[in-house]
Amino acid sequence: MFNLFSRETLVNQLKENTDWDVIVIGGGGTGLGVALDSASRGFKTLLLEQVDFAKGTSSRSTKLVHGGVRYLAQGNIDLVKEALYERGLMLKNAPHLVGDQSFIIPNYSWWDNFFYTIGLKVYDFLSGKLSFGRSSRISKDETKSRLKTLKKGQLKGGVVYHDGQFDDSRLAINLAQTCIEHGATVLNHFKVTHLLKNNTGKICGVQTVDSETEATYTLNSRAVINATGVFTDDVLKMDNAQAKNKIRPSQGVHVVLDKSFLPGNDAIMIPKTKDGRVLFLVPWHNRVVVGTTDTLMESHSLEPKALSQEIDFILETANAYLTKPVGKQDVLSVFAGLRPLAAPKDNSEKTKEISRSHKIIKSKSGLITITGGKWTTYRRMAQDTINRVIKLGKLPNVKCITKTLLIHGADGAVHKSNHLYVYGSDKKHIIALIEKSPELGEKLHERLEFTKVEVVWAIRNEMARTVDDVLARRVRVLFLDAKAAVEIAPLVASILAKELGRNKGWEKEQIASFTKIASHYIL
Numbered sequence: 001m002f003n004l005f006s007r008e009t010l011v012n013q014l015k016e017n018t019d020w021d022v023i024v025i026g027g028g029g030t031g032l033g034v035a036l037d038s039a040s041r042g043f044k045t046l047l048l049e050q051v052d053f054a055k056g057t058s059s060r061s062t063k064l065v066h067g068g069v070r071y072l073a074q075g076n077i078d079l080v081k082e083a084l085y086e087r088g089l090m091l092k093n094a095p096h097l098v099g100d101q102s103f104i105i106p107n108y109s110w111w112d113n114f115f116y117t118i119g120l121k122v123y124d125f126l127s128g129k130l131s132f133g134r135s136s137r138i139s140k141d142e143t144k145s146r147l148k149t150l151k152k153g154q155l156k157g158g159v160v161y162h163d164g165q166f167d168d169s170r171l172a173i174n175l176a177q178t179c180i181e182h183g184a185t186v187l188n189h190f191k192v193t194h195l196l197k198n199n200t201g202k203i204c205g206v207q208t209v210d211s212e213t214e215a216t217y218t219l220n221s222r223a224v225i226n227a228t229g230v231f232t233d234d235v236l237k238m239d240n241a242q243a244k245n246k247i248r249p250s251q252g253v254h255v256v257l258d259k260s261f262l263p264g265n266d267a268i269m270i271p272k273t274k275d276g277r278v279l280f281l282v283p284w285h286n287r288v289v290v291g292t293t294d295t296l297m298e299s300h301s302l303e304p305k306a307l308s309q310e311i312d313f314i315l316e317t318a319n320a321y322l323t324k325p326v327g328k329q330d331v332l333s334v335f336a337g338l339r340p341l342a343a344p345k346d347n348s349e350k351t352k353e354i355s356r357s358h359k360i361i362k363s364k365s366g367l368i369t370i371t372g373g374k375w376t377t378y379r380r381m382a383q384d385t386i387n388r389v390i391k392l393g394k395l396p397n398v399k400c401i402t403k404t405l406l407i408h409g410a411d412g413a414v415h416k417s418n419h420l421y422v423y424g425s426d427k428k429h430i431i432a433l434i435e436k437s438p439e440l441g442e443k444l445h446e447r448l449e450f451t452k453v454e455v456v457w458a459i460r461n462e463m464a465r466t467v468d469d470v471l472a473r474r475v476r477v478l479f480l481d482a483k484a485a486v487e488i489a490p491l492v493a494s495i496l497a498k499e500l501g502r503n504k505g506w507e508k509e510q511i512a513s514f515t516k517i518a519s520h521y522i523l
């Protein structure tokens with residue numbers, strides 16, 4: 001049966017087409033957004049991702065779809081307004097994955113209570129018609145009753161505000177599917193190894209390698225977009241080996257705890273930790289995500305590892321606010337992500353954060369690089385990137401249509417009755433699979449809500465090729481309970497082997513390689 005999302009179908013499209021309008025390098029939120037914008041304008045689009053969609057920073061966010069209360073405090077009104085607008089569009093276009101989340105800022109001084117009440121009124125105002133709900137001041141008693149595990153101490157009251165929350169890597173997968181449904185070719189496990197130039201030194205395509213077969217493809221394109229996050233410099237150096245580094249990675253870590261540490265529906269936002277950072281405790285998939293940190297790193301990696309001082313900082317801060325003591329033994333998973341900061345131009349300049357408003361760089365060779373921004377603004381970043389390519393005369397002028405474009409899975413009626421709600425309009429097909437083969441309804445692990453059918457679905461319809469693809473970014477077990485993820489790796493490897501026709505040796509390699517990755521997520 002023809003399957004739009006099968007690797008065979010997608011690789012055949014590569015074999016049949018060597019000439020493209022747009023080739024996007026990088027399958028995080030940014031690259032996928034650009035590919036969708038391009039394909040939905042009718043351009044012949046190819047996206048190549050070296051490992052898996054959202055393998056980089058895009059699976060390691062705080063899971064917020066937000067304007068950024070922090071940026072408001074810094075007076076960055078335009079950025080907040082833009083992000084609040086995009087937040088509203090994300091809710092409309094992917095309602096199965098983006099939801100309203102109430103946050104409470106607990107206040108321990110009357111001045112803070114006043115300050116945050118006013119500040120969040122401005123936040124409400126900036127969201128205009130796309131508001132997620134009005135903010136309000138709440139009493140000390142209401143704060144106590146809504147946040148049962150919060151230390152009371154000198155508590156004066158709280159301020160409630162609303163923002164969005166989402167599943168980052170599932171959105172990436174659904175974006176990849178939407179790209180394909182709009183005619184793009186989107187491939188994971190395809191690394192771009194070289195940029196091709198014509199005899200005037202202009203970039204005219206890429207060379208890429210299929211990691212599964214090691215086959216090399218040489219492909220031409222009118223525009224090549226570098227959307228590789230903290231890998232930006234590696235691609236810029238493919239263009240010009242002498243190029244100076246533009247990026248310096250800064251690491252952000254989160255820990256995941258069970259729901260007993262924050263039993264209600266409200267998230268906690270701590271606007272100023274001891275050392276002046278922001279810390280969130282957010283309910284997510286029936287657990288709690290706590291973070292984050294900001295640690296300057298010397299190098300980037302596909303699997304960044306949390307530093308012990310980062311873990312200590314998060315646990316200490318959580319312990320300063322929670323009545324239930326939290327220790328390392330309570331951490332179900334720890335994950336680290338890298339944000340690209342602007343590298344200093346020379347020793348006299350301090351490293352500073354790339355403005356959260358994104359940046360589009362055009363190299364002499366014609367390579368277009370999109371960097372910075374945040375998940376929440378991925379659509380706008382994509383629109384600006386393709387508009388820029390059009391302005392440069394590389395593509396005909398066609399209007400962007402993504403403001404109202406529904407993402408795969410979007411379903412008018414979202415019922416969060418069980419964990420399958422993230423599949424949106426696909427949920428009924430998943431249930432039908434269980435009806436046909438009841439054994440697929442069996443749980444993967446006694447501690448987990450996830451079932452075998454989700455693994456099968458991920459392989460058949462969501463382009464999962466490895467145990468890591470399944471357990472990190474389709475079914476989020478690695479982020480929710482890393483030890484359980486290791487325990488079910490052999491089961492998942494055997495399902496993959498059966499579905500993809502692989503042998504026992506491959507299965508063994510998969511288990512070993514996943515166990516190594518997962519060791520970074522276990523304390």
Ligand SMILES: Cc1cc2nc3c(=O)[nH]c(=O)nc-3n(C[C@H](O)[C@H](O)[C@H](O)COP(=O)(O)OP(=O)(O)OC[C@H]3O[C@@H](n4cnc5c(N)ncnc54)[C@H](O)[C@@H]3O)c2cc1C
Pocket residue numbers: 025026027028029030031048049050051052053054055056057058059060061062063064065066190191192193227228229230231235251252253292337338339371372373374375376377
């Ligand atoms: C700790 C932390 C928390 C955050 N929290 C939030 C949040 O709550 N809300 C929010 O809106 N934003 C948040 N962000 C920001 C957001 O996560 C990022 O802006 C976004 O994920 C960046 O996506 P990207 O596609 O640019 O980069 P990435 O997701 O890193 O994608 C780049 C991709 O390029 C691929 N690649 C690299 N080289 C090649 C090559 N040669 N060939 C093919 N592919 C290649 C990589 O494998 C990778 O998958 C957070 C960021 C961090 C670090």
